[in-house]
Amino acid sequence: MLSFQSCIRCFQKYDLNQIIYRCECGGLIEIKHSVFPSPLGGEGLGVRSGVWRFKDYVLPIPDSEIVSHPEGFTRVYERESLSRWAGVDKLLFKHEGENPTGSFKDRGMTVAVTQAKRLGQKLIGCASTGNTSASLASYGAQAGLKTVIFLPEGKVAPSKIAQAIAYGAETRMIEGDFDTAMAKVLEASHDEGLYLVNSINPFRLEGQKTIMWELFEQLDWQVPDWIVVPGGNLGNTSAFGKAILEAYEAGWITKKPRIAVIQAERANPFYQSFLSGFEDFAPMHPDTRASAINIGNPVNFEKAKRVISDLNGRVEQATDAEIKEAKIQIDHSGIGCEPSSAATLAGLQKLVAQKFVRPDEVVACVLTGNVLKDPVMS
Numbered sequence: 611m612l613s614f615q616s617c618i619r620c621f622q623k624y625d626l627n628q629i630i631y632r633c634e635c636g637g638l639i640e641i642k643h644s645v646f647p648s649p650l651g652g653e654g655l656g657v658r659s660g661v662w663r664f665k666d667y668v669l670p671i672p673d674s675e676i677v678s679h680p681e682g683f684t685r686v687y688e689r690e691s692l693s694r695w696a697g698v699d700k701l702l703f704k705h706e707g708e709n710p711t712g713s714f715k716d717r718g719m720t721v722a723v724t725q726a727k728r729l730g731q732k733l734i735g736c737a738s739t740g741n742t743s744a745s746l747a748s749y750g751a752q753a754g755l756k757t758v759i760f761l762p763e764g765k766v767a768p769s770k771i772a773q774a775i776a777y778g779a780e781t782r783m784i785e786g787d788f789d790t791a792m793a794k795v796l797e798a799s800h801d802e803g804l805y806l807v808n809s810i811n812p813f814r815l816e817g818q819k820t821i822m823w824e825l826f827e828q829l830d831w832q833v834p835d836w837i838v839v840p841g842g843n844l845g846n847t848s849a850f851g852k853a854i855l856e857a858y859e860a861g862w863i864t865k866k867p868r869i870a871v872i873q874a875e876r877a878n879p880f881y882q883s884f885l886s887g888f889e890d891f892a893p894m895h896p897d898t899r900a901s902a903i904n905i906g907n908p909v910n911f912e913k914a915k916r917v918i919s920d921l922n923g924r925v926e927q928a929t930d931a932e933i934k935e936a937k938i939q940i941d942h943s944g945i946g947c948e949p950s951s952a953a954t955l956a957g958l959q960k961l962v963a964q965k966f967v968r969p970d971e972v973v974a975c976v977l978t979g980n981v982l983k984d985p986v987m988s
């Protein structure tokens with residue numbers, strides 16, 4: 611097989627079928643693919659899934675092994691009212707809330723659950739601020755695998771819990787925040803042989819890369835100047851950076867967009883670290899009402915930090931009030947999204963005001979979740 615796993619720190623190689631979340635040296639693991647001839651495959655499942663049509667550059671396996679709803683093929687929206695509000699001429703929204711379980715997580719979950727199944731795993735689990743658990747529960751049910759989800763008690767939108775339970779997941783409520791739940795599920799991955807599908811699992815990120823590739827294709831491979839994404843566990847940030855660099859190296863695109871990561875002010879360890887030039891990094895106790903990004907110790911910090919430096923990116927923060935105001939704008943434009951997704955527009959407006967983003971630059975915000983997911987800020 612031409613693809614393999616590799617440590618981002620010491621470059622130690624691991625077989626694609628080895629279960630490993632961190633290298634012996636402590637570094638995060640990523641997937642490497644050897645060839646990148648052309649972006650699209652168009653046969654079989656490739657026609658129906660926005661993820662698996664890129665399968666040679668995601669997980670090159672036979673279609674018969676794939677667990678897919680299918681997913682992807684989400685739309686891109688443009689609204690004059692929102693461009694004006696943000697202060698740029700051309701502003702696009704790629705709506706990942708249009709995936710089967712209502713969030714971008716499905717793009718990664720189809721790959722992680724496929725990998726779990728082909729490796730003969732019986733029990734799969736995750737810690738979650740809500741959307742990961744709903745997605746895992748759904749794909750786990752489709753694959754016929756037992757799923758267990760670790761949720762921070764009182765900190766997950768009720769509709770997301772209801773969704774995961776409906777799909778048949780076993781729920782473990784954890785006292786503490788998401789980061790405590792993450793530590794507990796990591797323990798369970800060692801003690802109970804549970805296959806972990808949080809975004810520390812490199813196969814998740816391979817699926818999430820296709821958000822960028824699909825967007826570029828929708829724009830005839832003319833990339834925007836900026837991609838704006840909310841930052842929680844920093845899985846998307848890491849996946850988008852990898853997607854952009856791979857597409858550039860393969861010659862699919864001739865320019866690399868910059869990336870802006872927006873955190874909630876009360877869950878902003880990545881922003882704080884960015885301000886110090888990434889000299890310091892201190893985990894924190896998060897406390898934002900944008901519950902999906904209420905994360906104080908992002909597992910993908912090391913990958914995301916590299917993305918910011920590779921793509922000359924920026925990290926910005928937005929208060930809950932600013933996120934709420936941006937959500938109202940997106941909702942009233944008729945598009946709609948969940949609070950965490952609206953952090954993109956809130957942060958963009960600030961970056962334009964500070965002149966980091968110019969009005970004549972083309973910007974694409976990624977809306978990560980559906981408007982029905984978390985009505986708390988409405």
Ligand SMILES: Cc1ncc(COP(=O)(O)O)c(C=O)c1O
Pocket residue numbers: 713739740741742809840841842843844845846847902903948950951978979
């Ligand atoms: C709707 C939504 N937006 C953003 C995020 C944060 O994504 P990431 O962990 O990739 O930074 C999440 C994660 O749970 C989410 O559910």
Ligand SMILES: [Zn+2]
Pocket residue numbers: 617618619620621622633634635636637
């Ligand atoms: Zn290593």
